[in-house]
Amino acid sequence: MKLEESKTFINLAKDFAGECQARTRYKFLEYGARKEGYGCLAEIIDKVVYNEFNHARMFYTFIQRASKEQIKNIDIDTGYPFKQKWDLIENLRISAEDEEHEFTKIYPEHRKIAEEEGFSEIADLYTNIIQVESCHHKLFTDLYNQMSKGTIYKKAKPVKWKCAACGYEHTSEEAWKVCPLCLAPQGMVMLKLKDE
Numbered sequence: 001m002k003l004e005e006s007k008t009f010i011n012l013a014k015d016f017a018g019e020c021q022a023r024t025r026y027k028f029l030e031y032g033a034r035k036e037g038y039g040c041l042a043e044i045i046d047k048v049v050y051n052e053f054n055h056a057r058m059f060y061t062f063i064q065r066a067s068k069e070q071i072k073n074i075d076i077d078t079g080y081p082f083k084q085k086w087d088l089i090e091n092l093r094i095s096a097e098d099e100e101h102e103f104t105k106i107y108p109e110h111r112k113i114a115e116e117e118g119f120s121e122i123a124d125l126y127t128n129i130i131q132v133e134s135c136h137h138k139l140f141t142d143l144y145n146q147m148s149k150g151t152i153y154k155k156a157k158p159v160k161w162k163c164a165a166c167g168y169e170h171t172s173e174e175a176w177k178v179c180p181l182c183l184a185p186q187g188m189v190m191l192k193l194k195d196e
């Protein structure tokens with residue numbers, strides 16, 4: 001089967017669009033985090049933004065392999081979520097939800113179709129992206145839990161905090177409001193993530 005005539009070809013186009021949108025949605029999130037003074041949180045989200053860019057890039061690359069000619073247009077008929085308002089904590093929760101939908105539903109379905117149509121390399125791409133989206137899901141869930149419970153910079157036991165701006169370290173339950181060395185705000189204290 002020619003890629004151009006397959007369902008996989010359309011799925012690649014849908015998933016390229018989906019990843020471009022995820023990238024932009026997470027850029028909204030990063031923008032919101034930075035605006036509210038959570039510089040280190042914004043940096044973590046920005047890494048996810050770059051991951052989604054690279055997922056989009058790989059879907060695009062596989063689409064290009066279908067033809068040496070210029071691909072002028074691919075019609076896709078599908079839906080995408082528009083759930084986020086400008087609420088940082090709620091948007092973290094929604095992001096975790098969207099990632100779960102990707103790695104448990106959309107990409108496994110598209111992988112199955114790619115396998116059935118004989119595109120094993122594309123099926124492998126889906127397998128690898130599923131692994132990353134499941135990590136994104138865990139990350140957003142962790143960030144949502146910490147932000148909603150107010151434990152992002154306040155723990156039950158003393159932990160070692162580190163200023164991302166100057167490297168100052170101190171062990172305490174709660175991170176400093178202003179760095180005693182460089183005066184950076186609390187949002188520049190590096191986060192304690194579950195998976196690190």
Ligand SMILES: [Fe+2]
Pocket residue numbers: 019022051052055129133
């Ligand atoms: Fe992605």
Ligand SMILES: [Fe+2]
Pocket residue numbers: 022052099132133136
């Ligand atoms: Fe993701």
